[in-house]
Amino acid sequence: MIIRIDEYSDIPIYMQIRNQIVIGISSGELSPGEQLPTVRALALEMGINTMTVSKSYQLLKSEGYILTDRKNGARVRENINQSGVLSDENKKELKRIVSEARLSGVSKEKILELVEEYY
Amino acid sequence: MIIRIDEYSDIPIYMQIRNQIVIGISSGELSPGEQLPTVRALALEMGINTMTVSKSYQLLKSEGYILTDRKNGARVRENINQSGVLSDENKKELKRIVSEARLSGVSKEKILELVEEYY
């Protein structure tokens, strides 16, 4: 899986990495149990600080998306906790995006289509 | 219109204000041409600095959502520019939210429903 950092983005690098791994797990590009690159390998490959990658992995771990151990490194969790509900933060964000889309003249159908595509 | 700040949020105050005004315009709670509270009034009401409110207004102005002039204060623009497309940032955010929702066990239907509600 290729992780690509957008240097123009306001989103911190560690969060961009975290987001792309979450998207990768959801899309199936990363399978349950699959090994992630080591912190050092990913940092080297992306030309960034190991601290940054480490921060991404710790966040993913605390969120229950991955497991880490000293022996095997990090891998995708087999049984990700399913709360069954969208977090309040994500609801707010969704509302913001839908509002901006609407004001930009994007049709509801177009957004529904994107949700279908991304899901 | 009531603007409510979440002081524990990672989203900066000026951005929370900006977001809620955008949502208010989209929902119709704020009508085209409607006066917004003055910078000072909103700052006082919310217990924050005028500079912070001013930053929100300037951002909204630069994005084309509102107008400001020294005589009349700030008001919602009548003719908001419609690009007709969702920004790349918002597409990415939507993808992230949908991915997280899916991994949390939220059904696609539930998300589509929320989009319908917010639009």
Add this chain to the structure above:
Amino acid sequence: MIIRIDEYSDIPIYMQIRNQIVIGISSGELSPGEQLPTVRALALEMGINTMTVSKSYQLLKSEGYILTDRKNGARVRENINQSGVLSDENKKELKRIVSEARLSGVSKEKILELVEEYY
């Protein structure tokens, strides 16, 4: 001559009026000696404060573009002072505009064309 205010502009109203009258004189739309509307008439017509129009006229007078007297109101000067040089402020502004145009991918020819058109 029709004066049109852009409410979205950051340029103060009194300056917008002043600018359009200067452009009107240069283009010949306003002839030397021609009577300008009274402060009250123009203010009424444009739905703005008489103070604002008065400020425009006083500026134009101090710059030597118009003459005012209590009897005849304001009219375009017959003999506008010709320094023969572009002011430092205008040179700087021109440099800024040309720089922005260049960075926006506007060709030099296009700018020269606009200068030809406006002169």
Add this chain to the structure above:
Amino acid sequence: MIIRIDEYSDIPIYMQIRNQIVIGISSGELSPGEQLPTVRALALEMGINTMTVSKSYQLLKSEGYILTDRKNGARVRENINQSGVLSDENKKELKRIVSEARLSGVSKEKILELVEEYY
């Protein structure tokens, strides 16, 4: 690159800084990818507040001229967006300058010459 503020100018300090950096990029004095001084360094050097410099940088960033990140500071963007057209504001300003120049007795050739020089 030396940035020089005119304290008697009506143009706000943050805008003067912004303008000079834009001119610097266009003239090649600032190369694509080149580091800008840090907010603190520039503020100290110019004897102004860091907030003021920060405002300039944020404006330049929002306009797509520079990038900022917390690690590397600010630097000139490699691929500045090219709309290919002169903004309406700049067209109006150009028209104003040309009109004033004409009324001051500045020849068209002189202006064309300046455009050639600045481009």
Add this chain to the structure above:
DNA sequence: GTGGTCTAGACCACG
């Protein structure tokens, strides 16, 4: 009375 600018100073997240 309004928004816009600026200061001095502080704290924070990112890396």
Add this chain to the structure above:
DNA sequence: GTGGTCTAGACCACG
């Protein structure tokens, strides 16, 4: 060490 945010307070131009 960097930019980003925020405060408290001041002054200004515009209208």
